[in-house]
Amino acid sequence: MSRAAGRVIPPSSNTAGYTLIEMFVTVAALVIVLGLMVSLARYLRNRSGEVMTRAVLVRLDELMARYLSDQQAFPPVPSVHGADEYALQRSALANNQAFAAALKRSGGVESPFSDIPVSLYDGQTVRDSWGRPIVFVPPGVAAVGILPQNRYFFYSAGPDRKY
Incomplete structure (x- = not known):
């Protein structure tokens, strides 16, 4: 009820609040939209990671081709092996640091x-x-789960982070 100039005006009979069902439908719609947005964001994040990693692999391939033409040999790198995930991770890190150092040394003045x-x-x-x-x-070197190839290559653990 409200007062206007000393008179009491009764509430209108057609004013109603939200029903419980209307609130549930609204909340359900918001949850569905939010779920779609989260799954789309996750997809875009994974996709951008794949694109960026692919670009880095292509760049490394170019750098290795340049290194091979300059040095006429591949950089000495430890092979990747391991009985468990931790040993595999350690040997992958040693391999990575060895080839990165070799490519960096061959880059000249500018960093490759x-x-x-x-x-x-x-x-x-x-x-x-x-x-x-x-x-x-x-x-000619076998990697974990990969047969020896006739050409050098680089590989990434990927989104599941397992070699």
């Missing part, structure tokens, strides 16, 4: 990694978008 984002190259290690070291495999 200058166009790789700082989040993926910290001065010693080249990582993929998920934080794992990228591994260099020379030709």
Whole structure:
């Protein structure tokens, strides 16, 4: 009820609040929209990580081709092996640091990694978008779960972070 100039005006009979069902429908719609936004954000994050890692792998391939033409040999790198995930992670890190140091030494005055984002190259290690070291495999060498190839290649652990 409200007062206007000393008179009492009764409330209108057609004013009603929200029903419980209307509130549940609104909350359900908001939850669905929020769920779609979260799943889309996760997809976009993974996709951008894949694109960025692919670009880094292509750049490393270019740098290795230049190194090979200058040095006429592949950089000496330890092979990647391990009985468990921790040993595999250690050997992948040693491999990564060895090839990154060799490529950096052959770069001359300018750093060959200058166009790789700082989040993926910290001065010693080249990582993929998920934080794992990228591994260099020379030709004819078997890697974990990968048969020997006739050409050198780089590989990333990927979004599941397992080699």
